[in-house]
Amino acid sequence: MWREWIVQSERQWNKFFNDVMGTDQYNQAMSRFMDIYLNGQKTLGEMMGRYLTGLNVATRSDVLAIGERLAAIDDRLTAIERHLGSPSGTDEASSSPASTAARPPRTRRPPAPAKG
């Protein structure tokens, strides 16, 4: 009995909250909240950047820039590799014994459909 009540209550409360969250007023409130959150993040990021620059330490943007350059180099290597026609993988795992071990033959057929 109480288990059924839990299920019903869950359904009703979910519907109630969903109805509330589907209104324009809720969207406006969320928009204001997001505005405050993003302003806070931006201010914090700028302050931290100035502080780290003052200490002569790499900022988040500097680290991101290095990461992006590394990713670009990675992409170029992949493109060169593809151009050379050897997409066998640069990863050492591709030549591990487990992956190169003899595999079962690709001869499997689907089971015959049941008659009747």
Add this chain to the structure above:
Amino acid sequence: MSTSAAPIDASIEARVRREVERAIQRNVKGVQYLRSSDPVMGATPKDVIYRRGTLQLYHYRPVASEIYRVPIVMVMSLVSKAYIFDLGPGQSLVEFLINCGFDVYMIDWGTPRPEDRRLRLESYVLDFIPDCIARVQVDSGEPDVSMVAYCMGGTLGVMYAALHTDGPLKNLACFTTPVNFEGMGLHRQWSDRRYFDVDRLVDTLGNVPPEMLYSSFEMLRPVQRIAGQIKLWDNMWDDEFVRSYRMFDRWGADQVPFPGECFRQTTKELMWENRLYKNELELNGRRVDLHNITVPFLHVMAEHDHIAPFAATKELSTLVGSADKQDLVLKGGHVSLVAGPNAVRRMWPALDAWLSVRSV
């Protein structure tokens, strides 16, 4: 009178005894629950055959003595971890498929790093997926590949299929794949362009934080967590229920950041303009026309999906040009469609039946 009263007494006694035993078990196992660590997931034996940035391409070791000719590539959504396909023994779609004799590969997007904020739909559809499929062709030695894709992974999958009509794709199976974004319910309302400044969000944060995504999914069913914990306590005596609960709970909370540019593009072009559905989406100047898809196509949808609602998914197969196409609407929700007892009983055998005859 006395003859009918005796069985009733026995029945009441048995129920009282059972409830008392369960109450004791709840307390004993409740303490164990708090002390134990998370279950191991994604443990089906596999090799990483390719790495690129955070992307990893897995090959699962076959267990059957002979396997189907055409390998399967599984493509996961961008918002969740890929191990939903491989939760644990008996609850793993990957394990089920390799036991059925399929050769299974999976693209795991990994956890995007801050420098991945510039990744766009083009990066996935025109670069990563074709790159991985080429690796699968080399690794398996087969020219053909089947794709099995889930949720937004399915959206990427149909975009890939539409733009690579002369490619190696032989079969395409999608699960709960949204195509008509007007049917996305609350997510569409929350991203209303009058109130939701996606440019400012992406420009400020880079990638969309996983906490934000997690909250948006939780808010679709705000009471589910509380009700779930009550159900957990009620079933604490049942080891199988607890194991299953912990796996789903951990996976649900294990969200990944959404690459910023891709989120901006998804919001503007799919959520606001509904361009994929309207046949207006372009990637690198090429129109993504789903009518161009001609390979055998299966779309499995969930009746009670609250994340990719039926209204958003139901029209996909009508847009696909394949002559051999099939819709399958199953009971269950977004996650229970692919993992858990519901999936084991319903979806997995249906997928096996559909794929096996098309994988020789």
